[in-house]
Amino acid sequence: MTEKGRLVGTEKIGVVGGGIVGLAVARELAATRGAEVTVLEKEGRVAAHQTGHNSGVVHAGIYYPPGSLKARLCREGVALLKDYCVAHALPYDEVGKLVVASSAAERPRLSALAERARANGVPGIAELDALALREIEPHAVGVGAIHSPHTAICDFGAVARRLALDLAELGGSVRLSQPVRAIRERPGGVQVLAGRRRFTFDRLVVCGGLGTDAVARMAGHPGEVRIVPFRGEFYALRGGAKELVRGLIYPVPDPRYPFLGVHLTRQTDGGVLVGPNAVLALAYEGYRWRNIRNFWQILGWPGTLRMARHHWRTGLKEVHGSLVKGAFLRAAQRYVPELTAPDLVRTPGGVRAQAVARDGRLVDDFVVDVHGNVVLVRNAPSPAATSSLAIARHIAGIVPAPVR
16 A cells, blocks of 8 residues: 555654765665665755765774774775775775884884784785885885775765665655754654654654754753864875875874874875864864854863863864964875975865763764664764765664564
8 A cells, every 4th residue: 555655654764964874874774674764964965064074085994992883893884885886886996005103102003003903804904114115105204104905095975975876766865955953752753843844754863973962952862972073174285296195194193082193195086185183173064263153062061171171282283283384284294204385285174073971081982872763873983984884784783673
C-alpha cells in the first residue's frame, strides 16, 4: 500500500547536517535499513562548512591511540573511501606523507608515533634518516622522518555531493535551506520543525558539526561536552614554489593537542596548502576575526576558560601566527627552508568543531550518544572525513531499530 507514492510503514529517519558525515550516515541507513531518509541542511548546498573547508588529506591512521574509535574507524574508513572514489571516478591520489622531526629532541616522539602507526595497522610505515627523507621530498630537511606511502588526498566536497546523489537514488532526499528550529520527542518518534516545515521521523540522527550544541539543546540533551570552534587558516604556494613539495610534509605533533601543526599539503588540483593553524574562534562559523557572534555562548562554557588557562601560551603563539605572516612562514621553513614570503598567498580557511569537556579537556575521540530515538554525534573532528563511511556504518549499528 502506498500513500502519496510512498510505502506505508517504511521507517522514516531524519539526519540533521549535510556534511560528509551526515550524508554518509543517510546513505548507509537508506541502503541497509531500507529507510526513507531525509537530510535537513541549513545552508543552500551540501558540504558548506567543515567538509568544504579542509585540506583534503585522507589520513592513514598514524596518530590515534590503538583501540580508540578514531583508530578503528579511520583504518576502516580509508579502505571504504578509496573504493568509493575509484567506483565513482572521484579524485584519490596516494601521494604519501612524511612526518618530519626537525630536531634530535623530537626523535623519541617520532619513534613512538611510528610504533603507534604500526599498532593501528597502517601499511608501509618506514623510519627514515635525514638523507632518506630527501629521497622522497628533495627540498625537505630534518633529522629524521616516518614515511606513510599510502596516505592520500581527495576532494571531500566531491565525495559529499556524490553521497547526496546516492541518497536520492535510494529514495531519500536532501532538503537544503532548512535550518532546524525545534525538536520534540513524541511516543515512538521525533517531530522536527525545520525552516517553515514540520517533519515527523521515527528516528533522528544529528550530525550538526559546528551547530551540534544548538541542535542538542533543542532535543533536550545539552550533554557534558560543548563544541568550541577553532579557525584554521591557510596560505597557498604560488608559482614555482609548488614544485618544492611532492606530497604531504607534517611536523611531529604535540601529544597534548588534537591538532597536527602547520604542514604542507599537495591538493588534487596540483596546488599546495600551508597550514592550518588553530586559533580559538568566537563564532561557530567564525571564518574571520571580526565575527564574534557566539562570544558569550563559547566563553560561557566553563570548559572554554579552563582550557584557555591551561593552554594560553600555545594560544598566544597561534594568534601570533595568524596575525604575522612571517611567523607562519617560519613554521613552514622548518621543513622546506627554500620557501620565501612572496611564495605564500592567503587562501580561504575553515573552522573546526572541537568538543571540550567541562574540565577543559579537549575531547580526543569520536563521541556518539543515544537518547531514545535521537542519536547525537557530539564530537567528529579529524579524521572524520576520512572515516565518514566507517562512521556511517558504526552509527547505523546503534540507531535504535524499529519496533515490529
